[in-house]
Amino acid sequence: GAGVSQTPSNKVTEKGKYVELRCDPISGHTALYWYRQSLGQGPEFLIYFQGTGAADDSGLPNDRFFAVRPEGSVSTLKIQRTERGDSAVYLCASSHGAGLYNEQFFGPGTRLTVL
């Protein structure tokens, strides 16, 4: 596609439930990033994939959060035992790779609400 796409656009769940958020990067982009944006703040880094492997997961807040990218394209962010504090907009971005080609392009986000 022309840009980064994310599904669903909105997700409402109950405390304690499991959720999966999906990201389709720009075709040909090898790097994929997940960020989280809380109300009134800038996005904060969660995890970065280069190809299929997680090159940097230092931003994941705890072990309830996990992400995969099994074929080096689509990625899924998984959140177990959701808490109200997980409510935020989850943004995905992609880029050609590192260095000169590291301009990141963002998707529209998934707004997660945990009741």
Add this chain to the structure above:
Amino acid sequence: GIQVEQSPPDLILQEGANSTLRCNFSDSVNNLQWFHQNPWGQLINLFYIPSGTKQNGRLSATTVATERYSLLYISSSQTTDSGVYFCAVVSAGGGNKLTFGTGTQLKVEL
């Protein structure tokens, strides 16, 4: 980690006015991007500018990497320029992740 500060935090302009937004960062950077987040939450790429000057229509940006700041100029502002403007950097020692600034909330009025 690297700190990114933006000023002013809020700005109200009359349509047609010019403005300058500033981004200061605390360490060396490999990359710097300016984004406009529209009222629907979409982050729109404005500039990829780790150094130098670029112009795109009514917008231009300058990054002076040695002095650790970047400026975004908006000329002849329009109501559609309203939203939040973010500066984001990739620290020279921080892998490939973007660290975002605090943002400037811009409102352009008729």
